[in-house]
Amino acid sequence: EAGVAQSPRYKIIEKRQSVAFWCNPISGHATLYWYQQILGQGPKLLIQFQNNGVVDDSQLPKDRFSAERLKGVDSTLKIQPAKLEDSAVYLCASSLTFNEQFFGPGTRLTVL
Amino acid sequence: GESVGLHLPTLSVQEGDNSIINCAYSNSASDYFIWYKQESGKGPQFIIDIRSNMDKRQGQRVTVLLNKTVKHLSLQIAATQPGDSAVYFCAENAGNMLTFGGGTRLMVKP
Numbered sequence: 654e655a656g657v658a659q660s661p662r663y664k665i666i667e668k669r670q671s672v673a674f675w676c677n678p679i680s681g682h683a684t685l686y687w688y689q690q691i692l693g694q695g696p697k698l699l700i701q702f703q704n705n706g707v708v709d710d711s712q713l714p715k716d717r718f719s720a721e722r723l724k725g726v727d728s729t730l731k732i733q734p735a736k737l738e739d740s741a742v743y744l745c746a747s748s749l750t751f752n753e754q755f756f757g758p759g760t761r762l763t764v765l
Numbered sequence: 766g767e768s769v770g771l772h773l774p775t776l777s778v779q780e781g782d783n784s785i786i787n788c789a790y791s792n793s794a795s796d797y798f799i800w801y802k803q804e805s806g807k808g809p810q811f812i813i814d815i816r817s818n819m820d821k822r823q824g825q826r827v828t829v830l831l832n833k834t835v836k837h838l839s840l841q842i843a844a845t846q847p848g849d850s851a852v853y854f855c856a857e858n859a860g861n862m863l864t865f866g867g868g869t870r871l872m873v874k875p
Binding site: 657693694695696697698701708709744746752753754755756757758759 | 773797799806807808809810811814854856861862863864865866867868
């Protein structure tokens, strides 16, 4: 079974630039999550989708972050404009049930 | 691959010994707990879970213990192997939202 795919794996941008990350979940998984993992910390949930609807985005900084999952499969997370403190690994996960989430390899973002 | 965390608590064990990784959780309403393993450059990988109506659950070489009185969770790894070297996170679920702890780095000495 193919796992969660993410791209790009690495991205370096300057502050105030924009960036987008892409996630393809495991086939058939209705629930998709985006997490932010700052170096030395555990992942923090940014947004959770059930099919193409948002279940929880209470921790998403909506002034600069946006996410969509238009057809209920792939998802894109965007940051516009980026700040230095956005430097982190952005993890995508998917699940059939809430209990077991499968994580992708992440995108490592460096903001200079 | 890149390092998962540079300033995490570290547990160093000899290959073949047992490892115990501890975690304190914060929300008394949490009803489900998971341990994840994260290797450098990879996403977290599910190891074992436990519901709040249990105090112990065993898997292959791993055991999770839950003490709700003091809000404490532990992961025991039997006969630790070099492949067990990674960062381990506990996560608690309340209201269908997972909150991760800070992580512990496990280093296995050959």
